[in-house]
Amino acid sequence: xxxxxxxxxxxxxxxxxxxxxxxxxxxxxxxxxxxxPTLIITLVVVVxxxxxxxxxxxxxxxxxxxxxxxxxxxxxxxNFSYVMSEPGFWSSLVxxxxxxxxxxxxxxxxxxxxxxxxxxxxxxRTLVRASILIPYVAPVVAVAFLWETMLNPQYGIVNTxxxxxxxxxxxxxxxxxxxQVPVAxxxxxxFEAWRYFPFAFLFILARLQALPAELxxxxxxxxxxxxxxxxxxxxxxxxxxxxxxSVLRFVFTFTKFDDVYLLTGGGAGxxxxxxxxxxxLTSRDDIGASAAxxxxxxxxxxxxxxxxxxxxxxxxxxxxx
Amino acid sequence: MTRDRFERGLxxxxxxxxxxxxxxxxxxPFFYMVMLSVRDIQELILDxxxxxxxAFTLDTYVDVLTRQGFLTFLRNSAVVAVASVAVTLLISxxxxxxxxxxxxxxxxxxxxxxxxxxxxxxxxxAIPLFVLFTMIGLRGSLIGLILVYIAxxxxxxxxxxxxxxxxxxxSVEEAAAIDGCTRLSTIWRVVLPLSKPALMATGLYAFMxxxxxxxxxxxFLVDRRESWTVSLGLSQLAGSIEIPxxxxxxxxxxxxxxxxxxxxxSERLLTEGLTAGAEKG
Numbered sequence: 001x002x003x004x005x006x007x008x009x010x011x012x013x014x015x016x017x018x019x020x021x022x023x024x025x026x027x028x029x030x031x032x033x034x035x036x037p038t039l040i041i042t043l044v045v046v047v048x049x050x051x052x053x054x055x056x057x058x059x060x061x062x063x064x065x066x067x068x069x070x071x072x073x074x075x076x077x078x079n080f081s082y083v084m085s086e087p088g089f090w091s092s093l094v095x096x097x098x099x100x101x102x103x104x105x106x107x108x109x110x111x112x113x114x115x116x117x118x119x120x121x122x123x124x125r126t127l128v129r130a131s132i133l134i135p136y137v138a139p140v141v142a143v144a145f146l147w148e149t150m151l152n153p154q155y156g157i158v159n160t161x162x163x164x165x166x167x168x169x170x171x172x173x174x175x176x177x178x179x180q181v182p183v184a185x186x187x188x189x190x191f192e193a194w195r196y197f198p199f200a201f202l203f204i205l206a207r208l209q210a211l212p213a214e215l216x217x218x219x220x221x222x223x224x225x226x227x228x229x230x231x232x233x234x235x236x237x238x239x240x241x242x243x244x245x246s247v248l249r250f251v252f253t254f255t256k257f258d259d260v261y262l263l264t265g266g267g268a269g270x271x272x273x274x275x276x277x278x279x280x281l282t283s284r285d286d287i288g289a290s291a292a293x294x295x296x297x298x299x300x301x302x303x304x305x306x307x308x309x310x311x312x313x314x315x316x317x318x319x320x321x
Numbered sequence: 322m323t324r325d326r327f328e329r330g331l332x333x334x335x336x337x338x339x340x341x342x343x344x345x346x347x348x349x350p351f352f353y354m355v356m357l358s359v360r361d362i363q364e365l366i367l368d369x370x371x372x373x374x375x376a377f378t379l380d381t382y383v384d385v386l387t388r389q390g391f392l393t394f395l396r397n398s399a400v401v402a403v404a405s406v407a408v409t410l411l412i413s414x415x416x417x418x419x420x421x422x423x424x425x426x427x428x429x430x431x432x433x434x435x436x437x438x439x440x441x442x443x444x445x446x447a448i449p450l451f452v453l454f455t456m457i458g459l460r461g462s463l464i465g466l467i468l469v470y471i472a473x474x475x476x477x478x479x480x481x482x483x484x485x486x487x488x489x490x491x492s493v494e495e496a497a498a499i500d501g502c503t504r505l506s507t508i509w510r511v512v513l514p515l516s517k518p519a520l521m522a523t524g525l526y527a528f529m530x531x532x533x534x535x536x537x538x539x540x541f542l543v544d545r546r547e548s549w550t551v552s553l554g555l556s557q558l559a560g561s562i563e564i565p566x567x568x569x570x571x572x573x574x575x576x577x578x579x580x581x582x583x584x585x586x587s588e589r590l591l592t593e594g595l596t597a598g599a600e601k602g
Contacts, residue, residue, distance in 0.1 A: 024424075030504055031425025038416035038475055039431075045472030046438050049449035056449065063455060117339045128340055130585060131348040137584045138351070139533040141552040142573040145559050146354050149566055157353060160370035194346065225325040226332055248440075255442030258535045262556060274444040281448055282540075294445040301442070 057291035079292035083280075088271065089293065093300065095185065096254060096272040103192030104249040108242060110193055111200025116230075118201075119208050136198035144262035147191055172269035184268035188260055192253060200245050207241045208234070243312055247305065254301050273297045351577075358382070358574045362565035381571040389564065391572055393547060394554040398532060401463055401550060405470040405531040406524045413475050413523065417482030418508055422494075435476035443473070443536055451540045461545040466538060470531045478523045485519035486512060521587055532580050551576045 058075045083089050118129060135143060150156050151168040159165040166174065166183065174183040211234070219229045257274040260266060266275035273293060280290035353372070357365065358381055360374035385391045420431060450469060451460075459465035489512055497507045513520065538553040549557065555572045558564055 027423050028425045031419045031423035031428065034415035034419035034423070035425070035431065037412040038479055039434075041412060041468075041472050041475060042434060042438055045450070045468060046441065046446065049446055049453065050441075052449040052453075053445055056452070061452075063452070113339060114343055117336055117343065122340075128344050131344055133584070134351055134581060135347055137529070137581055138577045139535075139552050139580060141533075141535055141556045142354075142577045143350070145555060145569065145573055146350055148559070149357070149570065150350065150353065155365055155369040155566070157370060157372075198347075223325070226328045251440050251442075255444050257444050257447075262535070274442075277444050277448070278536075281451060287448065287452055291448050294442070294448055298442055298445055 053291050054295060056287055057295045059288055061287040061291075063285050063287065079288040080296070083289050083293050083296070089273075089276065092271045092273050092276050093297075095270060096274075096297070097304075099185065099189055099192065099260070099270075099272055100250055100253040102189045103196070103253050104246060106189065106193035107196040107249060108200045108245055110197035111202075111245075112204055112238070112242070114197060114201040115204035115208055116234075118205065132201060133198050135195050140195070140258045141262060143195060144191070144259065147187075147263065151187065169264050170268050182269050184264055184270045188263055188270050191259060191263060195259070196249060196253075200249070203241055203245055204238060207238060211237055247308065250308070251301065251305070254304070255297060354570055354573055354577070357567055358570035360567055362567045365567055381565075381568045382575070384568045385572045385575065389554075389558060389568065389572065390546070390549075391551065391554060391575055394549050394551040395575065397463060397548055398550040398552070401467055401470070402528050402531040404463075404467045405474065406527045408467070408471050409474050409478055409527040410520065410524060412471065413478040413482055414508070414513070414520075416475070416479045417486055418512065420479060421483045421486035422491075435480055438473070438476040439480075447536060447540055450537070454541055460541050461548055463542075463548055466541050466550075467531075469537050469541075470527075470534060474527045474530050478527060481523050481526065482516070482519055485516050489515050525583065525587055528583060529580060 057079055058077065060074070060076065060078065114132060118125060118132075148169060150158050151166075153159055153165040153167045153170075158168075168187040169184055171183045173180055175181070215233050215237075216229060219233045224232070255274055256272070257278060260270055260272050261275050261278065264270045266272070266279070274297065277290050277294045277297070280286050280293060284290075356372055356374060359377050359379065361376065361378055361380075364371070364375060386395075419425065420428060446469075454460045454465050493511055493515075494507050497511045502510060533552065534550075535552050535556065538550045539556070542548050542550065542553055543557070551572075555569065555576055558572070559569055
């Protein structure tokens, strides 16, 4: 806004010229100086590595020969055809999508219920609220280890409550009420929902508390029941924040590595693409293929986001303020 | 009217149940964590269903802190977290001020860059950084890790701070300028004292990222045990069969407690900062 406005103003300033322009130039200088540390570190640690990752994806790079792989090295599409022809890749992509959509939806739904339940004051609300935030605040390594221990088939406390122990994290398929279910994948999704519903809760509660009370009161006077008020008064005002949350959670979960890696190591039918990227990088020492997978993952993320924004664009645009 | 009464009645019953359920699923695991950390492993094997230990012991904590080396890990984590917070603030305060107040070329494009970094997948970045740090020998050093954490947090903290700086009235700054303050001393003497809550929130955000982060710590430090952070240490030792689960639970408590204390000590500020930063980012 301000940068464009300065252009037509320039002729007017010509008369008291010198000082006006130098001040403006000083400001320009100061601005660039003050922002430069931020720009430099983002450039060096984020932007340049990203470009390099793209280059690596098109080269045959391993840690052993990395010094010989230069900017003008041999470019090839081999990594992409190699990783995409591996059957594990597509199943891991499906896993990633299922895990992301289910994890996102569940955490937001649970967050919404929580925000509605904790909206009004009650005795002990501060305590309950604090307790609800802990899964989100606590380090992922600690909570993943805690879940592993609680779900352990030998000494896990959850299994002592069940008539028959279930290997929640190491069993790919199991039967539940006669239906085949992917046990480990569901457990990982449950973990995701449990860990991130406080995040959704914080956002939705903040929005709920900012809603004007008059609308709700007017609806009460008009004889709307609680569910009607929720459906016609509260929800329409929450859609925007829920749409924004969906995007955020989707983006973060789609490329998430820690949670699945720590819980199952990618075994038992829970392998997501980011875990594959890590395995290619460290155990197989195939940097090129690893980078190619990461790029494919990022491209799919952008495609899914584009599709999403295309269909829900109306609610989204107004949030960009 | 009857439907209204029915729904109100139902909600009156359901609401406490929902709240109790939420409290249970969040509080119970952590209660269990603490209870498991203060008993002997024999007790867990013999009676896995018990919640209250028959004999309390703190030997697990002594074991995990000294023999398993968690004291060193704690020191590493503290160094990483404190350095990240300090440098993040040092870089993002002038950056945020520039974006909030000064007109310069590319000011509006900067926003896009920050948004991109905020949403950018860490796993893509992990590959080139892993290779680069291996090549220049930064792997195994905490400096490299700190550098990555700073780069990940600075864009978000610039956003959070910018939002706050914009609420500082410009007239106050102009008054300071008339009184002879330079730009930097205006920031130092006027803007920063007025922005304490935002600075706290920003610092805590950076602290949380640095203390909880796992992927980069795993990639950079795994070969050198003496520079492990607490998160990495726990994840690496969790796989071993020699270390009893109760001792590792003590390790989890050691890992979780500092961040929970820090969070609730300044919770209101942080949640405000988190939602403000995230909403804009």
